[in-house]
Amino acid sequence: MSDLYCGAAPVPETLMGAWRLDLVALLACAGILVAWRRFGAEAGRLPIWIGIGLIAALFLSPLCALTVALFSARTVHHVLLLVAVAPLLAMAFPAAPRSRQETVPLGLLAAIQAVVLWFWHIPPVYSVAISVAAVYWAMQASLLGVSFCLWQRALRQSEDAGAVVFAMLGTSIQMGLLGALLTFAPTPLYEAHLDTTHSFGLTPLSDQQLAGLIMWVPAALPYLAAALFRVWPMLGSPGRRAGWSG
Numbered sequence: 001m002s003d004l005y006c007g008a009a010p011v012p013e014t015l016m017g018a019w020r021l022d023l024v025a026l027l028a029c030a031g032i033l034v035a036w037r038r039f040g041a042e043a044g045r046l047p048i049w050i051g052i053g054l055i056a057a058l059f060l061s062p063l064c065a066l067t068v069a070l071f072s073a074r075t076v077h078h079v080l081l082l083v084a085v086a087p088l089l090a091m092a093f094p095a096a097p098r099s100r101q102e103t104v105p106l107g108l109l110a111a112i113q114a115v116v117l118w119f120w121h122i123p124p125v126y127s128v129a130i131s132v133a134a135v136y137w138a139m140q141a142s143l144l145g146v147s148f149c150l151w152q153r154a155l156r157q158s159e160d161a162g163a164v165v166f167a168m169l170g171t172s173i174q175m176g177l178l179g180a181l182l183t184f185a186p187t188p189l190y191e192a193h194l195d196t197t198h199s200f201g202l203t204p205l206s207d208q209q210l211a212g213l214i215m216w217v218p219a220a221l222p223y224l225a226a227a228l229f230r231v232w233p234m235l236g237s238p239g240r241r242a243g244w245s246g
Contacts, residue, residue: 004068004130004131004192005068005130005131005132005133005136006020006064006065006067006068006130007020007064007065007068008065008068009065009068009069009196010062010065010066010068010069011069011199011200012199012200015062015065015066016062017062018062018064018065018066019060019061019062020059020060020061020064020065021060022059022060022064024059024133024137025055025056025058025059025060026056026060028055029052029055029056032048032051032052032055032089033048033052035093036048036092036093039093040092040093041091041092041093041094043091044091044092044093044094045092047088047089047091047092048088048089048092050088051084051085051088051089051092054080054084054085054088055085058077058080058081058085063076063077064077067130068130068192068196069193069196069197069199069200070193070196070197070200070202070207071190071193071197071204071207071208071211072202072207072208072210072211072214074130074211075211075214075215075219076214078117078143079214079215079218079219081140081143081144081147082113082117082143082144082147082219083147083219083222083223084222085144086144086147086148086150086151087151087155087222089144089148089151090148090151090152090154090155091155093148093152094152094155094156095152095153095155095156095159097156097158104149105163106150106153106154106159106160106163106164106167107163107166107167107170109146109149109150109153109167110150110167110168110170110171111170112146113146113147113150113171114170114171114174116142116143116146117143117174117175117178118174118178120139120142120143121178121182123189123190123191126190126192127190127191127192130192131192150167150171154167154168154226154230155226161230161231164226164227164230165227165230165231168223168224168226168227168230169223169224169227171223172220172221172223172224172227173220175215175216175219175220175223176215176216176217176220178212178215179211179212179213179214179215179216179217179219179220180212180216181212182208182209182211182212182215183208183209183212183213183216184212185205185208185212187205188204188205188207188208189208190204190208193207193208
């Protein structure tokens with residue numbers, strides 16, 4: 001397993017020593033910070049620093065090594081990119097006020113995120129992505145990039161509330177479907193983790209089931225919360241409900 005990105009799979013005794021000094025991750029953090037100073041919002045100072053801190057934790061801390069051993073850790077890694085780092089960066093780089101014609105409809109952005117997420121979880125694609133550095137970073141960048149675009153639009157107050165609600169609900173549903181598939185699959189789907197889970201007290205199948213539950217429930221909650229946040233002010237009065245029409 002030494003060819004897997006993030007190094008060899010650790011065991012519990014070696015996990016806390018598995019810190020990394022990854023040049024790509026460090027350059028990414030520096031690049032995001034430089035971009036924020038040039039293009040970001042001053043009000044996004046706290047989100048940008050928290051977001052960069054999370055990126056550093058995801059790629060430099062022992063969590064990176066743990067993702068080699070456990071598919072459930074890899075799922076936590078991806079979920080944090082999608083529902084923590086991406087919205088934080090979206091707050092640091094807020095979308096411009098809504099124009100008369102959007103280049104990409106919000107629903108299409110949600111569909112693109114679904115395609116990207118499901119694509120990287122196809123077992124043969126996943127195996128290549130975690131073992132080839134260029135493909136690994138393409139996976140991380142595409143997951144974060146499309147999720148950032150989705151959150152950037154969803155957090156914009158001028159965005160059509162109905163579109164935001166349906167995009168967020170649709171995203172939570174498709175992530176739940178992927179989680180259910182992983183949870184109820186009768187056999188392990190990811191060959192890279194067949195020999196790496198036992199030292200952590202999990203079989204490959206139970207590790208995959210745990211990953212599915214993480215994708216199914218916790219990963220969906222931020223999208224549901226975002227949908228509720230947009231729909232809640234429109235409840236209770238005809239004037240507020242008129243917001244559904246833009």
